[in-house]
Structures are given as structure tokens and as C-alpha cells.
Amino acid sequence: MIINAAVAISPDKPFQLRKFELEEPREDEVLVKIVASGICHTDIAVKEQSVHLPLPMILGHEGSGIVEDIGKNVTGLEIGDHVILTSDSCGLCKKCEQKLPSYCKEFVERNLSGKRIDGTSPVLDAIDSGIGGRFVGQSSFASHSLVSQRSAIKIDKSHPLRLMGPLGCGLMTGVGTVFHALEASSGNSIAIFGAGTVGLSSVMGSALRDCDPIIVVDPIKERREIALNLGATHALDPKTENVAEQIIDISKGGVDFSVEASGVPAAVNMSLKCLGRPGWSAQVGATPAQTYHSLDMDHIGFGRGIKGVVMGDAYAKEFVPHLASLHREGKLPFEKFVKEYKFDEINTAVHESQQGSVIKPILIM
Ligand SMILES: [Zn+2]
Ligand SMILES: [Zn+2]
Known part of the structure; x- marks a missing residue:
């Protein structure tokens, strides 16, 4: 069938909307009519090539839609089902069996090669077969x-499908990191660097787990205000002095957990420096390739650790x-930081997201 898609060609060219031929579903594949797709920071990083993946590529990884056709071996899905799309995994390896699909042994090949x-x-594509x-x-x-x-996760038809795509990446990453990777619980202190979709989702997850204090660090005033509105107890501007010391003061000795969701190299150091004893820092921000840090091993030695987290360590199907x-119950009000765009406004949406004026753009197909 012929589809419309936005293709990323090179860092200096805007996304181009073009027609392509889409194959018929194979035995284990599902054809989904996309209703909406969130734009995630990673899409922009790949287009800009600060994350080096092969172009040309049709990006987008927060899709929501309706099943239009299924291969003959597909189970648990029917035509007409509402689905959220998420990353692919083999379903057979040890990590998949342990419900950790984001650490599947084929994760990179299945998700980052295109x-x-x-x-x-x-x-x-008639012009470019690659x-x-x-x-x-x-x-x-x-x-x-x-x-x-x-990759297709069925949800109940009562949910607002056009809003739901970010559950498959940004929300899953932010909330999942707090729930699964850090296992934060009542009374834990937490500092969150970056108040984009992932950081704000970590704020909402921390509030759901009754963490206190919940300290957010972001240079943009409007984002700090949204964070306070979603459950953060403190919001700091990283441009002020001694942010790590301020966090240590607020948490009376350092936080139990930190989440680095900004992708800013300097924030990685701060997310370690502000930890108490013991303390864990989760790294979820996409830092530029070949970013190196020196670690003060005396600091790490006091029961502290740093871990990289992919997709919030979540088992997406559940x-x-x-x-x-949680969203239906009003406990995950991420619509507060969503802005909708028409599909052909994709380049405007990317621009406004890069400027920081929009946190979660969603393209309506
Ligand atoms: Zn993403
Ligand atoms: Zn696997």
C-alpha cells in the first residue's frame, strides 16, 4: 500500500513528507493506521545526527493507532484494536523471558538500524532502496x-488514543525509571535533572510513590513551574550556583535517588554529586556520542552507584x-504539557520543541 511518511535525510534538511510503498504484513506483523505520534528528543537527536544512526530514515517512536491488518501467526490482537507502539524485542532471549525487553540481545538491531x-x-522507495x-x-x-x-500494545478503546502515544516511550521511561530501575518508595528523596517529558514523568512517578522531597532542576522557568504543578516540592535553576549543594541541603545530606533526564553532560556530574549515602543515579538522557566523565571514586565508594536505564526497565505489555x-484516574496528567500539531506541521513542531517552548509535541495524522 502507499503511505505518507516524514523522512529524515540529513541534519541540514527539514523532514520531508513523501509517499512510500509499505509491504504487506508478514506472519508475525501488524499493520497499524497511525492516529498520532509524539515527537521525542531522540527523534530530533537522530535527525540532527548527534545520535549517529543511518539516514535516510522514517523516524517517530511514540505512535498510537488502530490495527488495520494482521499476519496469520499474530495472537492477542484483532483488526480494529487500539494500540500503543513501543520498541521491538525478540521475545525468546533470557532478558525477554525476564520481562526486560529493552535489554533484549537483539535490541539494537531491531530498534536502531531502521x-x-x-x-x-x-x-x-523507488528513489532510495535503503x-x-x-x-x-x-x-x-x-x-x-x-x-x-x-511492538503493538493493546489498550482499552475508552482511552483517548490520540494522546496515548508518549506512553510507549517518554512516559514509560520517566515513570518506569522511578518505579522499576530505582524502586523508589514512600519517603525517599529524589532529584530530577531536566523537566522535559521524561523528567516530568519521573516527577509524576515520584509523587505517585510518595517521595519527599522531589527536587527538579531545569533552566527554563515555565518548565520548573509545570514540575511544581505536577508534584515536585522544589525546583532549582541550574544557572544558580552550587546546585548540588542546594540539593544536599534540601534533602538534609543528599538524595536517595537522582534521575538524569536532560542529556546535558554537566548534569551527569551534578546527578552524582547530590547523592546521599547510599544513593543511586539513573541515567536516561541521551548524551552526545563519545561523552566521557571522570568519577571521584571516593564519592562513589560510599554506597553510591550510577546506572544507565533504557525504557524505564519496563515490560511494556503490562x-x-x-x-x-493511571492517566484515566487523573494520576498522570501529562496532557498538561502536550501540544498537538497537524502532521504536515512536523518541522514547526520540532523547531518549537528545540526552542523549549513546547515540551511534548504530538502529531495528529
Ligand atoms: Zn523516545
Ligand atoms: Zn530478546
């Missing part, structure tokens, strides 16, 4: 996506419907 595991792309059409399992900046059945329920 191709299926056999090296083919579901999207064909186009990537399976970014993070989906390439959702498109009218339709052809995905592995493990966690995404859970997030949707």
Missing part, C-alpha cells in the same frame, strides 16, 4: 506502520496499559 532483524525494511522504516520498532511519523506484534489506567 530495519527488520533480517536486514530488510518494511518501507520501499530507507529505514522500523525505527524503534515502528517509524511512526507516517500514516501507517508495519510492526512486529511485540506497564503501558497500567500507565493508561
Whole structure:
């Protein structure tokens, strides 16, 4: 079938909306009519090539939509189902069996190459046969996506489908990091660097876990205000002096946990420096390639640690419907920082997101 999709070609060119040929579903694949797709910082980082993945590629990895066709071996999904798209995994390796699909042994090949595991792309292009059409399992900046059945998570039809796409990446990462990677609980102190979608989701997750204090660090005043509105107890401007010391003061000796969600190299150091004893720092921000840090091992020695977290250590098949329920109960009001755009306004949406005036742009297909 012919689809409309936005393709990233090079850092200096805007996304181009073009028509492509999409293959028929294979035995284990699902054709999804995309209703909406969030734009995530990682999409922009790949287009700008600060994260080096092969272009040209159809990006987008926060898609929500309706199942339009299924392969003959697909189970648990029917035509007409509402689905949230998420990353792909093999379903067979040890990590997949342990419900940790983001550490699947084939995660990189299945999600970051833009191709299926056999090296083919579901999207064909008469001009350029090498186009990537399976970014993070989906390439959702498109009218339709052809995905592995493990990437399509069914949700109840009562949820507002056009809003739900970010549950598959930004919300899952932010809330999941607090719930699963850090296992924060009542009374834990936490500092969160970056008040974008992931950071604000960590704020909401921390509030759900009754953490106190919840300290947010972001240079943009409006974002700090939103964070306070979503449950942060303190909001600091990193441009002021001694932010780590301020956090240590507020938390009376250093925080139990920190989340680095800004991708700013200087914030990585701060997220370690502000830890108490013991304390864990989760790194979820996409720092530029080849970023190196020196660590003060005396500091780390006091029961402190740093861990990289992908997709919030979540098992999407269970966690995404859970997030949707939390949203319905009013406990995850992320619509407060969403702005909708028409699909052909994608370059405006990217620009406004980069300027910081919009936190979560959602393209309506
Ligand atoms: Zn993302
Ligand atoms: Zn696997």
C-alpha cells in the first residue's frame, strides 16, 4: 500500500513528507493506521545526527493507532484494536523471558538500524532502496506502520488514543525509571535533572510513590513551574550556583535517588554529586556520542552507584496499559504539557520543541 511518511535525510534538511510503498504484513506483523505520534528528543537527536544512526530514515517512536491488518501467526490482537507502539524485542532471549525487553540481545538491531532483524525494511522507495522504516520498532511519523506484534500494545478503546502515544516511550521511561530501575518508595528523596517529558514523568512517578522531597532542576522557568504543578516540592535553576549543594541541603545530606533526564553532560556530574549515602543515579538522557566523565571514586565508594536505564526497565505489555489506567484516574496528567500539531506541521513542531517552548509535541495524522 502507499503511505505518507516524514523522512529524515540529513541534519541540514527539514523532514520531508513523501509517499512510500509499505509491504504487506508478514506472519508475525501488524499493520497499524497511525492516529498520532509524539515527537521525542531522540527523534530530533537522530535527525540532527548527534545520535549517529543511518539516514535516510522514517523516524517517530511514540505512535498510537488502530490495527488495520494482521499476519496469520499474530495472537492477542484483532483488526480494529487500539494500540500503543513501543520498541521491538525478540521475545525468546533470557532478558525477554525476564520481562526486560529493552535489554533484549537483539535490541539494537531491531530498534536502531531502521530495519527488520533480517536486514530488510518494511518501507520501499523507488528513489532510495535503503530507507529505514522500523525505527524503534515502528517509524511512526507516517500514516501507517508495519510492526512486529511485540511492538503493538493493546489498550482499552475508552482511552483517548490520540494522546496515548508518549506512553510507549517518554512516559514509560520517566515513570518506569522511578518505579522499576530505582524502586523508589514512600519517603525517599529524589532529584530530577531536566523537566522535559521524561523528567516530568519521573516527577509524576515520584509523587505517585510518595517521595519527599522531589527536587527538579531545569533552566527554563515555565518548565520548573509545570514540575511544581505536577508534584515536585522544589525546583532549582541550574544557572544558580552550587546546585548540588542546594540539593544536599534540601534533602538534609543528599538524595536517595537522582534521575538524569536532560542529556546535558554537566548534569551527569551534578546527578552524582547530590547523592546521599547510599544513593543511586539513573541515567536516561541521551548524551552526545563519545561523552566521557571522570568519577571521584571516593564519592562513589560510599554506597553510591550510577546506572544507565533504557525504557524505564519496563515490560511494556503490562506497564503501558497500567500507565493508561493511571492517566484515566487523573494520576498522570501529562496532557498538561502536550501540544498537538497537524502532521504536515512536523518541522514547526520540532523547531518549537528545540526552542523549549513546547515540551511534548504530538502529531495528529
Ligand atoms: Zn523516545
Ligand atoms: Zn530478546
